Amino acid sequence: MIDKTCLLENIRKQFKDGMTVMVGGFGVPGTPFTLIDALLETGSTDLTLIKNEANEDHLGLSRLIEAGRAKKLVTSHLGLNATVISMMNRGEIEVEFYPQGILAEKIRAGGAGLCGILTDIGIDTILAQNKELITVNGQRVMVEPALRADVALIHAAAADPFGNLIYEKSARNFNPAMATAAETVIVETERLVEPGELAPDAIHTPGGFIDHVVVLDQLSDEYGILEHHVL
């Protein structure tokens, strides 16, 4: 089997100024904190970031944005990140919002080699302003272009050397779609398993989509429980 395992220090050369980066995760679950930290350490700037949210203040993707590395964020909701909302309001970062499932579908389309999707979500709202509208089967719909990235950063619970992946619980979220939608797809995995150890029927993302597999020696505190969300 092809071996795509790669040391973290060798991943850094994938990061360049001005690139577009998709980042998996919905809150802490599924966010590739170690790969985000690596991107932060390279000093790459002028980035366009695509993620469901920006993590919470001073965590994960937010650290990259707070360090001034991103010119643009394509996202769904920033309700738990007052810092990034303030930066947006001060004009320090351009933010493009999409309905959550439409963001997911734009990424899916990009990964599936499609040019875009047709949707009626938000058709009667300000969301339809400046959008291309067409009529399909007698219904007015919006054209939403597909989204792709130069690099996707993915977090998996388990991977084999080829990049067959399994995600865990609510950490799956945007990871499978993003793993299909970038020129270079980098996975960090909590566990590296032997080829054949993952049951073929249980694999969530087949390794054909993956370029590099980074094995996490240990999980930093960032992956842990957020005390303020504990009841």
Add this chain to the structure above:
Amino acid sequence: MSYKEKIAKRAAAEIQAGQIINLGIGIPTLIPKYLAGRKQVVVHSENGILGLGNPCRRGSEDRNLIDAGGTYVTIETGGAYFDSVLSFSLVRGGRLDLAVIGALQVSAAGDLANWIIPGKYAPGIGGGMELAQKARRLIITTTHTTRDGKPKILEHCDLPLTAKGCVDTIITELAVMDVVAEGLLLREIAAETELEIVVAQTGAKVILPPGDVPRF
């Protein structure tokens, strides 16, 4: 019982056995405790869970298991995990029987505004637009008026819309109203209020049912 609990309890009574439901942030998150023992209701969470269980007891949190609001949760027996694409296929594809979400404004025609106050509040769209537009039934749980006493239920929303004509029922601390073809039909009023107060605090024409208005 706080006004939020009262609204949540009344909203829970609208939920039918056999339904797949989604509960938004705020007051709707208080609903599950009033569904206790009703095993035939399945809760969906946007981040990829069907069969969402109760929030975790302190000390049993799983770092990989949260709901869409970030709370550590559990999963019911028979629950499933999936990705964000499939999660919204379920919503837009018409498999969600009911969504209960909050509002900034609701109109007599069932228009909903709940995602942006231009220049003041713009956290993004999240899953709300898809829930509002595509859930088979949409219940709004909200206070009857804003903090400074202005009606939230209006003839027309002046805030940017989330979706047009999407609201079926409005539940506040004062009243339960259904959006019908003719406008807002009052179904019930709270035990501790008066009909005149409900009408005065509603910024749209209220259609009264025949006879006494039931109390909740």
